[in-house]
Amino acid sequence: xxxxxxxxxxxxxxxxxxxxxxxxxxxxxxxxxxxxxxxxxxxxxxxxxxxxxxxxxxxxxxxxxxxxxxxxxxxxxxxxxxxxxxxxxxxxxxxxxxxxxxxxxxxxxxxxxxxxxxxxxxxxxxxxxxxxxxxxxxxxxxxxxxxxxxxxxxxxxxxxxxxxxxxxxxxxxxxxxxxxxxxxxxxxxxxxxxxxxxxxxxxxxxxxxxxxxxxxxxxxxxxxxxxxxxxxxxxxxxxxxxxxxxxxxxxxxxxxxxxxxxxxxxxxxxxxxxxxxxxxxxxxxxxxxxxxxxxxxxxxxxxxxxxxxxxxxxxxxxxxxxxxxxxxxxxxxxxxxxxx
Ligand code: HEM
Numbered sequence: 001x002x003x004x005x006x007x008x009x010x011x012x013x014x015x016x017x018x019x020x021x022x023x024x025x026x027x028x029x030x031x032x033x034x035x036x037x038x039x040x041x042x043x044x045x046x047x048x049x050x051x052x053x054x055x056x057x058x059x060x061x062x063x064x065x066x067x068x069x070x071x072x073x074x075x076x077x078x079x080x081x082x083x084x085x086x087x088x089x090x091x092x093x094x095x096x097x098x099x100x101x102x103x104x105x106x107x108x109x110x111x112x113x114x115x116x117x118x119x120x121x122x123x124x125x126x127x128x129x130x131x132x133x134x135x136x137x138x139x140x141x142x143x144x145x146x147x148x149x150x151x152x153x154x155x156x157x158x159x160x161x162x163x164x165x166x167x168x169x170x171x172x173x174x175x176x177x178x179x180x181x182x183x184x185x186x187x188x189x190x191x192x193x194x195x196x197x198x199x200x201x202x203x204x205x206x207x208x209x210x211x212x213x214x215x216x217x218x219x220x221x222x223x224x225x226x227x228x229x230x231x232x233x234x235x236x237x238x239x240x241x242x243x244x245x246x247x248x249x250x251x252x253x254x255x256x257x258x259x260x261x262x263x264x265x266x267x268x269x270x271x272x273x274x275x276x277x278x279x280x281x282x283x284x285x286x287x288x289x290x291x292x293x294x295x296x297x298x299x300x301x302x303x304x305x306x307x308x309x310x311x312x313x314x315x316x317x318x319x320x321x322x323x324x325x326x327x328x329x330x331x332x333x334x335x336x337x338x339x340x
Pocket of ligand 1: 141
């Protein structure tokens with residue numbers, strides 16, 4: 001069966017699939033990814049659908065970095081998130097390459113491992129423990145999670161095109177909803193309800209902060225440094241700005257692109273999506289190997305991350321237990337400390 005050609009490496013850091021010496025074999029293997037995807041049911045196979053969409057079909061580093069950068073601008077626009085990311089100017093957002101690589105590595109591990117297995121649970125608990133170093137309201141966690149659920153759908157909407165099919169968008173929502181619940185974040189059951197909550201939240205809490213524009217430039221510059229160096233920087237920024245709506249651009253201090261630029265970028269993204277539907281980006285998993293510059297083959301979700309968090313383990317997680325809202329957990333912890 002053609003599906004047998006879909007190979008899952010344990011650690012996805014080996015050599016990239018190559019077109020040489022047998023490009024036809026490689027082409028067949030890539031096309032097998034599309035066939036496998038078409039055969040899956042998003043209501044039950046949402047983990048595999050998400051893994052194939054992100055790690056195979058649209059696995060280009062360029063695409064994922066652009067998506068992450070715009071999603072990050074959305075975090076920066078929230079009045080309570082920007083100061084936490086800024087960390088008095090010490091935030092790793094200013095060491096952007098590492099920050100982006102580490103984040104995409106963590107996401108890669110989650111796409112690879114899901115949320116149900118002990119190792120996936122350990123990754124989520126460690127991430128939660130890292131976040132306990134900051135005072136973060138539960139709604140902000142929910143908001144960040146909503147970006148992971150919906151940004152890959154919203155950006156093409158802004159550009160007037162569609163990249164993910166409705167069932168892939170559904171799978172992505174279900175996948176991140178389960179990861180979020182394992183983290184302890186309360187997520188609405190229904191996709192439409194969560195999207196509506198996200199949009200309402202943006203209208204309530206988006207605000208220009210003193211830190212916001214500087215953070216947005218740090219992220220934008222990092223993206224351009226990688227993919228649009230030197231004289232092409234303006235092109236990279238145009239792509240990013242066209243992927244954001246005017247409200248977001250105003251909040252993070254970025255100029256609006258022209259209507260013509262939005263149209264051209266929309267056409268480019270439409271062509272990219274059509275091409276990737278025809279030939280997926282990779283026949284082998286690409287979730288980790290594009291972001292492992294710092295770690296090489298020694299990739300471990302219990303070690304990667306900011307230097308200050310190296311020693312933080314899943315067991316250090318203080319607050320939320322599985323399925324518990326972080327706010328309720330914080331209250332419980334406070335009660336415990338008072339009664340001691
Ligand atoms: C479910 C929601 C969230 C997810 C999945 C998530 C994911 C991540 C990941 C993967 C990292 C590691 C990146 C690295 O190693 O540098 C990270 C670090 C971090 N996150 Fe989050 N995050 C979430 C919510 C938030 C929120 C709401 C805030 C701020 C209010 C926040 C602030 C931070 C900070 C400050 C770091 C440390 C990086 C540094 O040292 O600058 N996160 N997050």
